[in-house]
Amino acid sequence: MVEGSWTFDPSHYPEPMSPLSADIWFWAMGRGIQAAARDLRAPFGGFDTMTAGGGWAYERELDPDWEPDLAALEDAAFHVAERWERHYRDRSHAITDELLRLRPQRLTPAEATAAYDRLLVLVQEQ
16 A cells, blocks of 8 residues: 555546556656655655556645755756756756657567666656
8 A cells, every 4th residue: 555645637637548658757747846856955855656557647745854945945946947957958858858769669579678778767857
């Protein structure tokens, strides 16, 4: 059993997710928000994610395991465009390009498994 209070969010996930979307995208999104909240010293710990009942998406808010710093969070908010341009844009676009080149249907089973593993790494980084 998964503990905590889980909330269904119909505004973001109005339909069930496929198992593949849940395993890759939804998982990485939750981990990414957790990492961002930690890096930005936010007053919340981000979200944990899960699917249940045929792919319906649920989230729960996590408590931070750090001391929040509202001044650092505010500074990051005021400089988000600069941070994107300087630190994230080029790599994010390169990851998207590599993801678009992955074509498991054209690979052997072993190559498809390796491509899937690479996809997990890329989606998590992005």
